[in-house]
Amino acid sequence: MVIIMLGAPGTGKGTVAGILQEKMGIKQVSTGDIFRKNIKEGTELGKLADSYISKGNLVPDEVTIQIVKDRLNEPDVEKGIILDGFPRTIVQAEALEKMLAEKGKKVDLVINLVTSEEEIIERLVYRRVCPNCKSIFNVILHPPKQEGICDNCGHELIHRDDDKEETIKDRFQTYLKQTSPLIEYYEKKGVLRTEEVSKKINRMGKEVAEDIVQEYQS
Ligand code: AMP
Numbered sequence: 405m406v407i408i409m410l411g412a413p414g415t416g417k418g419t420v421a422g423i424l425q426e427k428m429g430i431k432q433v434s435t436g437d438i439f440r441k442n443i444k445e446g447t448e449l450g451k452l453a454d455s456y457i458s459k460g461n462l463v464p465d466e467v468t469i470q471i472v473k474d475r476l477n478e479p480d481v482e483k484g485i486i487l488d489g490f491p492r493t494i495v496q497a498e499a500l501e502k503m504l505a506e507k508g509k510k511v512d513l514v515i516n517l518v519t520s521e522e523e524i525i526e527r528l529v530y531r532r533v534c535p536n537c538k539s540i541f542n543v544i545l546h547p548p549k550q551e552g553i554c555d556n557c558g559h560e561l562i563h564r565d566d567d568k569e570e571t572i573k574d575r576f577q578t579y580l581k582q583t584s585p586l587i588e589y590y591e592k593k594g595v596l597r598t599e600e601v602s603k604k605i606n607r608m609g610k611e612v613a614e615d616i617v618q619e620y621q622s
Contacts, residue, residue: 460574
């Protein structure tokens with residue numbers, strides 16, 4: 405099964421993907437995590453990626469597509485994959501379709517998370533993530549039991565550099581320009597599932613993920 409997480413930064417893609425991975429046994433692959441790991445390790449890819457990510461821009465298609473292509477050849481995603489943060493452009497979506505077709509696969513479900521820009525900014529500015537187990541917290545909405553420490557694995561939490569307010573605005577614009585056309589793209593293919601997430605309606609990534617798990621298990 406191939407699932408794609410779509411939505412602006414801060415809508416909860418990682419949260420949903422993490423729960424689906426745990427409950428459905430399908431591997432979550434985040435291109436953002438792959439870039440961050442390379443940045444931390446100081447690789448050539450990391451240096452290149454950082455020059456785009458720090459400005460709120462997308463890493464070039466050819467670089468990102470090659471990473472996903474290599475990842476799709478690994479055995480742990482044979483059964484299925486949840487792509488968290490890929491594709492982010494039409495060019496990437498078309499390349500993905502080709503890569504999957506070569507393996508006799510296709511995109512089965514695209515989960516499109518929608519929320520207001522206001523809530524996105526609030527969630528990202530206060531977001532803290534665990535670089536070790538990828539758990540996600542929010543200083544206001546979902547604080548860890550001990551300040552700055554992951555409840556799940558005890559690792560120190562980080563505030564991502566690109567979660568600072570100036571960069572968030574650029575990332576949101578990038579999403580509108582380059583990624584949001586994918587909504588129509590996947591709608592036409594009949595695989596789009598749009599979900600509003602908002603604290604106003606008491607529906608966040610966790611609730612969305614639980615509903616999907618239940619539907620697929622029954
Ligand atoms: P994320 O963790 O998904 O928010 O990704 C962090 C940053 O990595 C994004 O803001 C982009 O700069 C870059 N990135 C992640 N995935 C992609 C992609 N599919 N295409 C281009 N850039 C990406």
